[in-house]
Each structure stands twice: as C-alpha cells, then as structure tokens.
Amino acid sequence: MHKFETLDPIVHAPVRLAILTVLISVKSADFTYLKEVTETTDGNLGTHLQKLEDAGYVKVEKSFVGKKPKTTLSITKSGRKAYERYIEGITKYLKI
Amino acid sequence: MNSTKQNEVNDNLNVIKSMIEKTRTDAEESGSIFILWGWLVIAATILTYFFVYKEWFDRIGYIWFILMSLGVIGMIYIVKKRTKKEKVKSYSSVALTNLWISCGVSFLIISFLGIPLKVVPLESLNIIMAVIAGIGLFTTGGILEWNMLRIGGLIWWVAAIIMMFTHWYFHTLIFAIAIIPGYLVPGYALNRKYKNSQNA
Numbered sequence: 001m002h003k004f005e006t007l008d009p010i011v012h013a014p015v016r017l018a019i020l021t022v023l024i025s026v027k028s029a030d031f032t033y034l035k036e037v038t039e040t041t042d043g044n045l046g047t048h049l050q051k052l053e054d055a056g057y058v059k060v061e062k063s064f065v066g067k068k069p070k071t072t073l074s075i076t077k078s079g080r081k082a083y084e085r086y087i088e089g090i091t092k093y094l095k096i
Numbered sequence: 097m098n099s100t101k102q103n104e105v106n107d108n109l110n111v112i113k114s115m116i117e118k119t120r121t122d123a124e125e126s127g128s129i130f131i132l133w134g135w136l137v138i139a140a141t142i143l144t145y146f147f148v149y150k151e152w153f154d155r156i157g158y159i160w161f162i163l164m165s166l167g168v169i170g171m172i173y174i175v176k177k178r179t180k181k182e183k184v185k186s187y188s189s190v191a192l193t194n195l196w197i198s199c200g201v202s203f204l205i206i207s208f209l210g211i212p213l214k215v216v217p218l219e220s221l222n223i224i225m226a227v228i229a230g231i232g233l234f235t236t237g238g239i240l241e242w243n244m245l246r247i248g249g250l251i252w253w254v255a256a257i258i259m260m261f262t263h264w265y266f267h268t269l270i271f272a273i274a275i276i277p278g279y280l281v282p283g284y285a286l287n288r289k290y291k292n293s294q295n296a
Contacts, residue, residue: 012104
C-alpha cells in the first residue's frame, strides 16, 4: 500500500489542491477567477498562493490593466510534476 | 487504513472533481474579428469593382492597403479589449490566437512581398487567400468543435477550386461571395453564441 505520509503536504491542502487543479487545465488564470472558483477570501488565497510560489509550483505575474493591478497565475513544470505525483499517490493509496 | 486519512483523501478527490467541473477550459470566441474582416473585404471588393469600372486601375492598391490597415488596427483593438476582460486563458484560446496570427502573417507575406517581388503571380492571390482562410476556419471549427465553422472552411476551399477554373477577372467577385457564408455567417453565429454564454 502507498504510504499516506509520502503525499506532498504542499499539494495536499484542499485550497492549494484546488488552485493547482484549476491551473493545470488552463494556460493561465487571474487572481479574481481563482477566488471565484475556489470560493475563498483574498487573504486565504494569497497565503496559499505564496506557499505554492515558494515551493516553485506556481508562477505569479503582476501587471496593470489601465490603472488596475492584475495578478496572473500559471503552473510551473515542477508544479505539474508535483500534481501528477500527488494524483498517482492518492490513486495508489485508495487502490483505485 | 486510518479512516481520518481516508476521509481527507476522499475530500480531496471531491475538491479535484468540483474544480474540474467549474474550470472554463473552452475558448470563447465572439466572432467580432470575422465580422470586421468580412465587411472590410466586401467593402474593398465593391470599391475595386467601382475603380475598375472607372478605369482607375493604378488606385486599386490604395483601397486594399487602407482597408486592410483599418482591419489590423481594428483587430489589435478587439484583441486588447478581450485581453483586458479575460480572467482565464485556456489552451484552446492560445491555439486559436496562434492559428490566426499564422494565417495573418501568411496573408502579409504573400500580399506585400510575394506579389510586389513578382514571385507570386497576382492572378493566384485570391486563390491563396481563400486556401489560407479555409485552413483558419476549418481548424477554428475543430478547436471550438463547431461544424458551422468547419463548413465555412470547406466553402473557402470550394471557392479556391472554382477560382482555379475561372478567369482571374472574376476571382475578386467569387472571393466576395465566399466571404458571406465563409466569414460573416459564422461570425454572426459565433457572436450570438458568445452573447448568450455571457448572459447565462
């Protein structure tokens, strides 16, 4: 049986898993879109994004559209690999 | 298996399922670019015929240059406006943008380099443009999974074949006729679909 402890704790947190699931299926998404689909607050989303960025799983790009700031997020290669490893891990854990 | 851990993993599977359902991965195409180019080419064609009737042959190039430049400006405006509104960029929208950039660059190379250098005969210009438009429409139909656009692509290819068997004097006219089912009809249909999806 696959050990639960081997699941990546960065990916395992539900909000972070939700963020990575969204980002793996699109080229990029902005902060407000992620907030809408993950149904979380600005602060909570910001904290989780920071952890994902620190782990090198997510790339954060800040820009301006007119005078409004825009934060665009995309998954990195290592983020994609970590996500795939996580899915493989839970599949083995649940013996699907 | 520890039941708390098992529940955590099950909850996470539900998170994945819910996010997949919510994430918009389809490209949304408003059809504005098709409509813009459709009307511009029709206007250019009508003016070309008027200039031919008046025997102002040397001024025909200006009509196309001015109207196509307006098209490029209009397209940049539409793309910029769309980018501002766009909250999520799907892989299919990236594929569509790159496809139409490729078609646009191909048009420009043929019209502004191939024709003046006389390596591409003027008589084949409309045929080449129709073939490229067919590639753009048919592939867009494939990406958006919409048969009306695939049919639009086929219409362009049929128009290209017809042009190969007719005198080049009629090519612009055939091209203008093909614009209606090949650009304007799918453009307006896409626009209606886009507006409905925005209101939903």
